[in-house]
Amino acid sequence: MHSVTDYYSATQLRADRWSELREVTAQLAREAPAKIDPTLRSQASELFDGLAEIEAYWAFPGMQVFDHMRRQFEHNSFTELSYSVHRVARALTTGAYRRRHIPLDHDSDDREEHDDEALLSPEVRAMTKPYFEVLIVDEVSDAQEHWLKANVHAMRRAEDPFIYEALVVPSVEDALIAVLFNHNIQAIVVRPGVTLRSKSDHPILARFLEGVAGTDKLNDLQTKDYGPALCRLIDDVRPELDAYLVTERSVEDIAGTELGICRRVFYNQEDFMELHLNILRGVQSRYKTPFFTALVNYSKQPTGVFHAMPISRGKSITRSHWIQDMGAFYGPNIFLAETSATSGGLDSLLEPHGPIKEAQELASRAFGSKQTFFATNGTSTCNKIVVQALVRPGDIVLVDRDCHKSHHYGMVLAGAQVCYLDSYPLNEYSMYGAVPLREMKQQLLDLKAAGKLDRVRMLLLTNCTFDGIVYNVDRVMEECLAIKPDLIFLWDEAWFAFARFNPTYRKRTAMRTANKMRARFKTEEHAEAYAAQQELLKGADTETILNTRLIAPPTARIRVYATQSTHKTLTSLRQGSMIHVNDQDFKGEVEQAFHEAYMTHTSTSPNYQIIASLDVGRRQVELEGFEFVQRQLEAAMSMRRAISTHPLLKKYFKVLSLAEMIPSEYRESGTESYYDPDRGWIDMLEAWEDDEFVLDATRVTLGVGGTGWDGDTFKTQILMDKYGIQINKTSRNSVLFMTNIGTTRSSVAYLIEVLVEIARGLDDLLDDASKMERLGFERRVANLTEKYPPLPDFSRFHDAFRADNVTSEGDIRTAYYMAYDENNCDYMDLDGSLQHALDAGEEVVSASFIIPYPPGFPILVPGQVISSEILAFMRALDVNEIHGYRADLGLRVFTPEALAAQTPQKRLTAAKKLTSNKTAAE
Numbered sequence: 001m002h003s004v005t006d007y008y009s010a011t012q013l014r015a016d017r018w019s020e021l022r023e024v025t026a027q028l029a030r031e032a033p034a035k036i037d038p039t040l041r042s043q044a045s046e047l048f049d050g051l052a053e054i055e056a057y058w059a060f061p062g063m064q065v066f067d068h069m070r071r072q073f074e075h076n077s078f079t080e081l082s083y084s085v086h087r088v089a090r091a092l093t094t095g096a097y098r099r100r101h102i103p104l105d106h107d108s109d110d111r112e113e114h115d116d117e118a119l120l121s122p123e124v125r126a127m128t129k130p131y132f133e134v135l136i137v138d139e140v141s142d143a144q145e146h147w148l149k150a151n152v153h154a155m156r157r158a159e160d161p162f163i164y165e166a167l168v169v170p171s172v173e174d175a176l177i178a179v180l181f182n183h184n185i186q187a188i189v190v191r192p193g194v195t196l197r198s199k200s201d202h203p204i205l206a207r208f209l210e211g212v213a214g215t216d217k218l219n220d221l222q223t224k225d226y227g228p229a230l231c232r233l234i235d236d237v238r239p240e241l242d243a244y245l246v247t248e249r250s251v252e253d254i255a256g257t258e259l260g261i262c263r264r265v266f267y268n269q270e271d272f273m274e275l276h277l278n279i280l281r282g283v284q285s286r287y288k289t290p291f292f293t294a295l296v297n298y299s300k301q302p303t304g305v306f307h308a309m310p311i312s313r314g315k316s317i318t319r320s321h322w323i324q325d326m327g328a329f330y331g332p333n334i335f336l337a338e339t340s341a342t343s344g345g346l347d348s349l350l351e352p353h354g355p356i357k358e359a360q361e362l363a364s365r366a367f368g369s370k371q372t373f374f375a376t377n378g379t380s381t382c383n384k385i386v387v388q389a390l391v392r393p394g395d396i397v398l399v400d401r402d403c404h405k406s407h408h409y410g411m412v413l414a415g416a417q418v419c420y421l422d423s424y425p426l427n428e429y430s431m432y433g434a435v436p437l438r439e440m441k442q443q444l445l446d447l448k449a450a451g452k453l454d455r456v457r458m459l460l461l462t463n464c465t466f467d468g469i470v471y472n473v474d475r476v477m478e479e480c481l482a483i484k485p486d487l488i489f490l491w492d493e494a495w496f497a498f499a500r501f502n503p504t505y506r507k508r509t510a511m512r513t514a515n516k517m518r519a520r521f522k523t524e525e526h527a528e529a530y531a532a533q534q535e536l537l538k539g540a541d542t543e544t545i546l547n548t549r550l551i552a553p554p555t556a557r558i559r560v561y562a563t564q565s566t567h568k569t570l571t572s573l574r575q576g577s578m579i580h581v582n583d584q585d586f587k588g589e590v591e592q593a594f595h596e597a598y599m600t601h602t603s604t605s606p607n608y609q610i611i612a613s614l615d616v617g618r619r620q621v622e623l624e625g626f627e628f629v630q631r632q633l634e635a636a637m638s639m640r641r642a643i644s645t646h647p648l649l650k651k652y653f654k655v656l657s658l659a660e661m662i663p664s665e666y667r668e669s670g671t672e673s674y675y676d677p678d679r680g681w682i683d684m685l686e687a688w689e690d691d692e693f694v695l696d697a698t699r700v701t702l703g704v705g706g707t708g709w710d711g712d713t714f715k716t717q718i719l720m721d722k723y724g725i726q727i728n729k730t731s732r733n734s735v736l737f738m739t740n741i742g743t744t745r746s747s748v749a750y751l752i753e754v755l756v757e758i759a760r761g762l763d764d765l766l767d768d769a770s771k772m773e774r775l776g777f778e779r780r781v782a783n784l785t786e787k788y789p790p791l792p793d794f795s796r797f798h799d800a801f802r803a804d805n806v807t808s809e810g811d812i813r814t815a816y817y818m819a820y821d822e823n824n825c826d827y828m829d830l831d832g833s834l835q836h837a838l839d840a841g842e843e844v845v846s847a848s849f850i851i852p853y854p855p856g857f858p859i860l861v862p863g864q865v866i867s868s869e870i871l872a873f874m875r876a877l878d879v880n881e882i883h884g885y886r887a888d889l890g891l892r893v894f895t896p897e898a899l900a901a902q903t904p905q906k907r908l909t910a911a912k913k914l915t916s917n918k919t920a921a922e
Contacts, residue, residue: 010054010181011627012634015092021047022082022089025073029082036076044073053200057178059133059165060097061088065104080106098131098184129163130287130623133184134279137230138191139170155276162283172230173198179238180503183627187279188234188243188261190227225249228257235260237503240366240622242282244275286622290355290362292612294345299336301344312339337612340605349374349606350599359615366622367500368511369562369580373598374614376606378575379494380406382563384413386490386579387460389590389597390561391416395457396809398443401794402432402857403462404492408849412816412862417455417809418797419443420861423465424663425791429703430732432791432857433662434469434693435461437476438546443808444483445542450806456484462492463508466729467736468699469661470496470505472692473513475549477560482550488559488583496696497564497578498632498741501625504688505696510562514582518558527554559583569740570625571617576610628741635748636698636739640675642752643702648759649752654703656734658687658695666692698739705733705784707762708777723754733784789876792859792869798845798894800902801863814902815863815894819847824898829890830875838868845899847892850874851883860884866893 024044028036048070055066065084072081084104091097136148145168152166164186169178172194179185231243243262247254254265263282266275303313310316314335317327327335342348347356356374364372375382383406391397393415399407401420411418421439423432440459447453459480464470473491480487491510499505506512520526530551537545562580566572583590620628643655659672671687674697687694704714711730719725719735729736737751766774797810818824825847828834837844843865850860852874859870874882885891 009630009634010057011183011630012638014051014054014058014181017047017051018085018089018092021051022085025078025082025085028078031078033076048073054181056169056200057167057174057181059167059184060091060102061104062167099128129161131184132162132164132186132283132623133182134164134166135175135178135182135185135188136166136168136191137170137172137175137188138168138193139195140168140193151272152276155272160280161287162280164279171195171198172226172233174200175230176233176237179234179241183624183630185238186241186283186623188230188241189246189275189279190230190243190262191246192225192227192248194226194230196226228254228259228262231260231262232258233260238626239368240286240501240625242279244278283623286366287619288362289612289615289619290358291347291608292359292615292619294347294355295337295608295612298339298341298345299333303344307340309338309340311335314338334609337608339608346608349376349611350602350604356611359611359618363578363614363618364580366618367497367564367578367580368509368515369582371581371586373579373581374611375577375579375602376575376610377577377601377603378567379492379563379565379577380404381601382577382579383407383490383492384410385594385597385601386561386563387411387414387416387458388600389594390488390490391457393813394455396447396452396455397458397460398440398456399460400435400462402465403460404494405849405851405858407460407492408812408858408861412813415813416457417803418812418861419447419807419809420794422793424666425793426661427788427790428785429656429660429701429734430788430791431467431734432465433467434463434465434471436666437472437479437692440476440480441483441546441550442542444480445545446807447809448483450804452807452809453484456487458488458490460490460492462494463510464493464496464499464696466495467661467701468696470508470694470696472690472694473508473510474517475692477513477517478552479550481552481556485553485556486559489561491560491562493562494565494577495568495738497566498569498621498625498629498698501621502629502633504685505629507688508694510560511580511582514558514560517552518582518584521552521554521556521558526551530554557584559585566614566617571613571620571741573607573610573613575607576614576617578614625741632698632739632741632743635743635745636700637675638745639700639737639739639748639751640697642748643700643755644675646752646756648763649755652704652706652759652762653755654706656701656703661695661701662691662693668692700737700739701734702737703734703785706781707758708780708784710784711735718758719754725751725754732788789873790869792867792873795865795867795870797863798843798865798899800845800894800899810863812861812863815845815847815861818894818898818902819862819892821898824894825892826895827886827889827891828893830871832890834866834871834891834893838866838871843899845894847894848884850885850891852877852885853881853883866891 021044024040024047027040028044031037031040051066052070056063065088069081069084072078072084083106087102087104091102096102134152136152138148140148148168149166156163167178167182169175170193173196175188175190175194177198179188225247227245227247231245234241234243239261241261243260244264244266245259245262246266248267259265264278312335314327314332317323317335339346345355347354349356352360360372360374363374364370375385383404387397387407387410391411391414395414395416396419397411397414397416398419398421399411400423402423421435421443423435425432444453444456447456459476461471461476463473477489480489489510493499493510496505496509499509500512530553533548533551537548540548560582564578564580566578567574567576581594586594640655643649643653657673658667664670667687668690669687671684671691674684674695684694684697704711707714709718710732711734715727715730715735719727727735727737729738739748766777769777796808797812797815799805801811801815802809803811828837828844834844846860846862846864846866848860848862849858851858859873860866874885
């Protein structure tokens with residue numbers, strides 16, 4: 001049996017133990033009783049012991065059935081045992097237990113071939129009632145537990161939209177473990193007999209428990225009525241669940257108590273039917289999809305189409321003699337639902353009042369925002385909407401320099417004064433990390449010293465980055481608010497929408513952090529801590545402030561926006577995205593401007609299929625997001641372990657660890673890797689709690705320099721062309737494998753097989769290579785792993801686009817539009833005129849965005865001075881795609897005459913005009 005440390009999750013541990021038990025019991029059943037191998041018996045006994053530690057946290061097959069199997073084993077009934085274990089293991093693997101009762105005895109005429117859910121048609125699966133489990137928390141005897149389950153089971157009716165089974169645990173600790181282990185749980189019933197501590201004492205349980213509640217939280221529970229406390233704790237772990245509290249306390253005692261996820265309180269009564277109906281209603285509130293349902297109903301209505309879109313109802317296809325193949329490929333429903341109508345049960349995305357409005361409200365609940373808005377043309381547009389709604393011409397915005405290009409273009413459209421922030425470089429792998437908090441604080445303090453803090457409007461960061469670097473969102477926002485209490489935050493969570501549905505990841509999401517900060521800032525403890533720190537910092541110099549973990553004033557405004565590419569990490573059609581808002585000043589200050597910006601960038605003919613997919617995707621994550629994200633993490637962790645421990649793969653590949661992606665000064669916990677071959681999985685919870693940066697474990701960056709192929713060649717010519725493996729991010733010597741909620745263990749296994757085949761091919765190639773061929777291979781490897789160009793920082797904006805030389809912000813909009821006039825621009829080739837100009841000490845200024853792929857972000861923006869470091873980096877790039885650069889002409893730059901015409905007097909006049917306009921508006 002594998003060690004517990006070999007597993008990242010209890011679900012995977014449980015599945016593998018049942019599979020191992022199936023193999024062992026099948027061997028026992030084939031042996032004659034007198035010839036039973038003692039080793040096999042010992043293995044089976046060990047597996048039963050291992051499963052006994054965790055099996056109580058699932059309703060299927062249930063502890064009563066499990067104990068019966070164990071008695072079969074003890075009485076040598078191996079044939080019956082083997083059959084039962086086989087059925088359980090298969091039902092768990094295929095999910096058949098979710099659809100129907102699974103008989104476990106030999107006399108059953110149940111047809112096993114129906115167990116495999118993958119063999120069922122989508123239509124049959126759609127007609128099956130969804131299954132879930134209800135957790136009852138109460139310390140009861142076996143007889144009382146049987147009575148509870150029987151009463152719950154008796155309430156089920158044929159007309160119920162869902163079917164569920166109940167499981168019972170006695171304590172707060174057991175309940176927390178159950179909701180972590182068992183993704184089937186959708187509701188919790190907390191009864192008066194609940195106790196605090198679990199009777200189970202096993203390291204795996206303690207490890208998971210410490211991660212969700214922590215010793216301090218549990219020790220702080222002073223009351224003997226643990227029901228409300230449990231509801232609050234589960235709210236931190238799985239906030240999407242419903243809880244129902246059965247209490248003996250009076251109404252007066254319970255009134256005003258914070259009850260977390262509790263939907264209803266039952267006072268000392270056993271009204272099982274009312275409880276049953278509430279459980280179904282709670283799940284139904286998450287299951288409903290207002291717009292998807294409206295679109296389905298619309299598609300069934302007979303209509304006469306006398307408006308735009310010949311494809312509506314599929315008429316232009318069904319009547320065609322030449323494009324019938326399109327209709328056959330997509331099927332009729334997608335065309336029946338295709339329309340530009342906003343009535344007839346549908347709604348308008350631009351002015352929603354019906355099902356789209358309701359769908360957005362449900363998404364807001366699911367993602368923890370105050371308002372949520374759908375977008376059908378991607379997060380690039382979402383970013384521009386938020387920036388245009390919030391940033392006025394002349395406002396200073398602090399921007400992560402290696403953020404997505406949509407932010408840079410958004411700054412141009414808004415007329416912002418851009419202050420670029422540099423991320424820490426990972427030169428060895430030709431990629432950037434993220435912006436250190438010290439850099440943000442330094443820029444804010446510089447602007448404050450220059451008397452410009454009132455003009456600072458927004459901080460814009462990418463969380464998590466494409467390569468998986470995740471910020472400490474709480475710390476960033478609080479320390480920046482300590483300097484600028486009304487600062488607005490825009491977190492680009494394009495690659496992080498899934499994080500809401502994992503208890504560890506959720507802590508570093510924008511919406512969760514905003515809600516927690518709102519509550520914390522209202523407490524007396526926070527006010528006292530702030531006052532005490534202010535006393536200590538009186539007269540403090542800049543260095544002291546930079547080295548202090550700052551506390552924001554209780555009066556600071558929480559103004560947080562997050563944009564998410566739902567289609568990138570959750571279920572949605574391409575370009576389905578969301579904007580989440582948690583802004584205390586949204587209603588009074590922003591709503592009208594946001595509406596106008598939304599109108600500016602949103603199509604008047606949005607794709608209804610995308611909106612419907614956002615609605616359904618929200619339903620999925622509220623009901624099974626926890627399960628799917630957990631499986632995604634399992635897949636990524638399995639990939640890490642397989643590559644890190646395979647002797648052949650280690651010769652040519654390397655999974656980049658935390659220590660290689662995040663410098664030690666940003667890892668206060670000292671955690672260096674998620675997996676160690678000797679110690680197994682390293683607990684990542686401490687790092688996610690305190691470190692300035694952490695690494696998203698669902699992304700596996702693989703160093704491929706040891707193969708002699710650069711990242712782009714390895715991606716295109718090896719993975720894609722030869723094996724059909726798709727990825728979309730590379731660096732000079734690495735490739736990024738991104739798992740998602742659709743990644744399976746089979747997909748991981750295939751990838752490992754491919755990598756092993758590649759490594760064997762390299763072994764064979766080198767075995768047969770001549771001395772010169774081997775030397776050439778070694779030189780390519782050395783060039784990729786030892787000789788790498790240093791990544792350049794942002795140089796600076798040219799003085800023509802700055803109001804002064806005191807702080808670093810620049811007028812990117814003026815530079816951008818200056819380049820529209822060809823007379824203002826010239827071209828320089830990298831190895832000739834540009835190099836000569838820099839050698840002569842001339843200032844050369846870029847007239848356009850220069851974006852190499854990879855790394856995929858601008859290394860030059862309009863108005864930026866080209867440094868020798870940037871030129872060296874561009875010359876060292878060996879990528880095929882550089883947006884903004886023309887190989888036939890060279891680099892587009894401003895002429896000296898154009899720069900000279902942008903005089904300081906003009907700049908000062910423009911700055912004064914912006915200031916006066918701003919003052920008049922206010």
